[in-house]
Amino acid sequence: MSKQQIRDIIDRRLAQDGLVDSGITGVQLFRVTESVRCTPAVYEPSLIAIVSGAKEAILDGRSHVYDSERYMACSMSMPVEAGTPMASPENPLLGVQISLDTKTMTELVLETERAAGPIRSPKAGPLPQGIALANWDDFFTDALLRLVQLVEDPGDTAVLGEGRLREVYYALLKGEAGESARRAFGVGNEIARSIEYLSAHLDDTVTIDDMAAQAGMSRAVFHRKFKQATTMSPIQFVKSMRLNSAAMNIASGMSVNEAAFEVGYVSTSQFSREFKRAYGQSPRQWGTTHRPAVLA
Structure with a gap:
């Protein structure tokens, strides 16, 4: 239900295709109804959550498709090919793009490490890739809904925006893409x-x-x-x-x-x-x- 509520809010805010600021620093809503094949792009540290349709990113020849079942977390600047090959007026791409602020993410990683006990160096082994896909979980979905709900009231946005954005960052760290984010913004970065x-x-x-x-x-x-x-x-x-x-x-x-x-x-x-x-x-x-x- 929360995911549908996010979609309804984006539908109300964006009658036409575009990428619009939400009023919360680093948070944008988007709507795309045109199929665009993958072309060169650079993903900056960001989180993209889609509630309708699907998006594709190709990294070093490997395709990553993410949609309303999996969100994408890019923890480092990455050269990719990206596109919206499945978007159409009948199946619009709707979602939220969130920049990952280095200072806030680093603070949160250190706080979560402290809460879990003494900070330890990461275990040896392969590093997670800079792009990670994660299944939506209830904690992430609810945090994102609370963030997106703010865009309908400028007063709420001004007062609560920073705190609710921080909550989404925390949900990212707790989810399946959390290890990749922790390695990029915390110890071992x-x-x-x-x-x-x-x-x-x-x-x-x-x-x-x-x-x-x-x-x-x-x-x-x-x-x-x-x-x-x-x-x-x-x-x-x-x-x-x-x-x-x-x-x-x-x-x-x-x-x-x-x-x-x-x-x-x-x-x-x-x-x-x-x-x-x-x-x-x-x-x-x-x-x-x-x-x-x-x-x-």
């Missing part, structure tokens, strides 16, 4: 920290040694743990982040030269070669055949 550094310096020459230094690891150890967390080698990841960001900028109207320089390329010819190798079109062709998606 070295890989997430290196990705955050890269995301803030896409226009600079960032080497693998720079990223390993941010993580406090040797190059060999960093390479192994990075691939566990992202499924990609650091070199693949850096290139994908740069090209995906450039593709999104070009689709939004940025010139090819500007897009290349924006993500750290000093040679537009090299950028064009690598872009065409990745996407099968030159950057200029891409700009004429793609437009920005309502929802990345």
